[in-house]
Amino acid sequence: MAGQIIDLSRGMPPVKAFPTGDLIQCGEAALRRDPNVLLQYGRSHGYAHLREWLGQQHGVGPDQILIGNSSLEIFSFITQTELKPGDRAFVEAPSYDRAVTLLRRAGAEVVGIPLEEDGLSLMVLEDELRKGVPALIYLISDFNNPMGVTTSLEKRTQLVALAEEYDFWIVDDAPYRALRYLGQDVPTFLSLSPTRVLHMSSFSKVLAPGLRLGYVAGPTDKIASLAEWAVDTYIGPVLPTQGMVYEYCRRGLLPSNLERLKDLYLPRLQATLSALENQLSQASWSKPEGGFYVGLTLPQGNTIANLLARAGEAGLKLSDGRGFFSSPVDGNRFLRIPFCSVTPEDMEEAISRLVRIL
């Protein structure tokens, strides 16, 4: 083990997280039952049965659901339909680097709002709102990537009030939401403000990323305009995998898979937190209650650049924390720890290697 590289660079679920056998069975059953729909051209909104099922989960109608080939790509549709070049877009700092890339691709001026323990800083947000109202704010309100932080109900309520007052959209990216290992669910932004929120999620973290199956729930007219963009882009999303996932959900297999995943990930989270506590108490880090990541701020005097330079010699693969900040310098001491993909034993070892090169 000492010789093997431990990879802390990517937030990939381990392959044992995939319910492979059930997915194979469900893929076959779906194609046997509905081949002429799943193999034919379909609507850009996605597979009707799965839309209906997803709508039920969110208490909305199927016409409020659009399915796509990953929620990331759905976000690219949102950036292309909702943003004009030069528009402002707010994100948490830190936030998901790929989302920031898409905002910039659409010509947005991306403004990072510092993330606190209970969500972004409303003080900074209000300052920025006075400087210029964004077209949208992009949040990962449950177990943020890369920090693991969850936005409190209080801040959600205040954010919704600000969105209404200043007239901007809240895009809430919630792929980790179902993976809560501790504590209680906080109401979604969508439930707090159905007319002002686009709620995105995906099956990458709860089933398998290779499916590339994401969706967005929101107001009917927004969903319709995203569907129009989608039809011009690819006619419709890939269907057989939608059939597979619908069959999986229809059979009621998702809840027990979530329990299995929680049993897999909770010990990994706990091992990470206790390894940090025991070995690196001079640093500070987030205390997530779910998701895939712990966000670590290196002790004073260290930089992620130095750490990256020495990671190889210590047998670690790390990602550059600066990549998660719209203003990279703010991430000079930031390291994302994707505990999802590392066993408790390996994490213990990984943190001790980290300590060695600090």
Place this chain on the structure above:
Amino acid sequence: MAGQIIDLSRGMPPVKAFPTGDLIQCGEAALRRDPNVLLQYGRSHGYAHLREWLGQQHGVGPDQILIGNSSLEIFSFITQTELKPGDRAFVEAPSYDRAVTLLRRAGAEVVGIPLEEDGLSLMVLEDELRKGVPALIYLISDFNNPMGVTTSLEKRTQLVALAEEYDFWIVDDAPYRALRYLGQDVPTFLSLSPTRVLHMSSFSKVLAPGLRLGYVAGPTDKIASLAEWAVDTYIGPVLPTQGMVYEYCRRGLLPSNLERLKDLYLPRLQATLSALENQLSQASWSKPEGGFYVGLTLPQGNTIANLLARAGEAGLKLSDGRGFFSSPVDGNRFLRIPFCSVTPEDMEEAISRLVRIL
């Protein structure tokens, strides 16, 4: 039958064209053999085994292949990476309406070059080249949608020479190429000019459109830049369906499926051509040797607008031929006949209904 509406509006394969049983088996077998790759995050280039297989078909390396969720979406990547707003883009007139939409979305000035029986008019093309060189020309050189016309070898050779002289890209969209019912294959643009051509194709017409599985073959550096665009858009294309298609190809099932499809479509093409000959000899139409479409020019004194207005009463569903022309007025007398989706008996009836409302 007389009462039933006959749909000539969309080029969808009939469901009996899908090799459903084999696809189900192959999907299952692929996931059993390679679950940890097909269910995990993958590269934006697509599934390595399928890239290799596709490369072999085209005599190129796997690094010259990018797989995507439909060739249409790959074309959207091409328009976004290759075109700046204001750039010119040439298309056949008529051409695939969705491709033209994507060119316009990217800000291109779309110029239609009239299609003749053996490909586009080189005289008009050279005129337009002198007015301004395009970033690319988009062609459906085998059994064009909506005309069914195939570009002759002579014109292909001349086009390649012009592309080299004037320095523009040829994007050749070839989803119908394998569906040749009569005559001989013409060499692909890719084989004539490997450094200057992006060859797109898909499995929609030879297996099933619901798979949304397309690809592009071209120079390594272009494929790499498309892959970079793709990774920022959706990380990677949907994997389990790529596994399914690879398994299908690996087992050698494609050639016999193509024979089955040719047996299905040739009588439909023949019925269409003879119904036109027998019932509508005052019109003119293309004589395709493959693909899905016959292009019909209505007799003098008729317009597609009048025809559309009366289609319902005759029990026909038609598409607006003007939609296939970058300058819609050029399609005032144009009707696309998608013979692929209509039985010989229904086509006989459809043409007689058409005659009734002319």
